[in-house]
Amino acid sequence: MNIFRIPLRLFLLTCLFLALPLLAMEQQGIEISSAWARATLASQKSTAAYLNIRSANEARLVGVESPLGDAELHTTKIIDGIMRMREIPFLDLPADKQIELRPGGHHIMLMQLKTQLVPGLNAPLILIIESEGRQQRVHVKAEVLLHSAAHPSTHMQKKN
Numbered sequence: 001m002n003i004f005r006i007p008l009r010l011f012l013l014t015c016l017f018l019a020l021p022l023l024a025m026e027q028q029g030i031e032i033s034s035a036w037a038r039a040t041l042a043s044q045k046s047t048a049a050y051l052n053i054r055s056a057n058e059a060r061l062v063g064v065e066s067p068l069g070d071a072e073l074h075t076t077k078i079i080d081g082i083m084r085m086r087e088i089p090f091l092d093l094p095a096d097k098q099i100e101l102r103p104g105g106h107h108i109m110l111m112q113l114k115t116q117l118v119p120g121l122n123a124p125l126i127l128i129i130e131s132e133g134r135q136q137r138v139h140v141k142a143e144v145l146l147h148s149a150a151h152p153s154t155h156m157q158k159k160n
């Protein structure tokens, strides 16, 4: 009998489980998962992107950018029975807590899109995250998906 067989298998399994969270890890204690953006029609100039963020340390999402167009951090609120979106200046990321950006909640609004978001493409996003007085830019690739879940089309427009 090979006495090393079981410990080695256990060791490899342990390595695998340790490696998986590391693969999902972006940088500096920020973990991004399930990043996706809603596919657009050819004529459509805006859409939303969603993801989960977990920060090891207390942090704050203070900005979003994308080479695809303008990007803003939005939240959704029911006002007078109508789902409306408005821009928020930041989103708190408590230490080690998963924050979900999802349809009907917080999201990344992409506007003035320069290209159509076709399913299968990846939408590049940059999250600007502030922690302990330092900012880092976290690059994310959001998978473009067709998704039927409703997204409000009503914005609380900023008056320019």
Ligand SMILES: [Cu+2]
Residues within 6 Å of the ligand: 048, 074, 075, 085, 086, 107, 108, 109
């Ligand atoms: Cu929005």
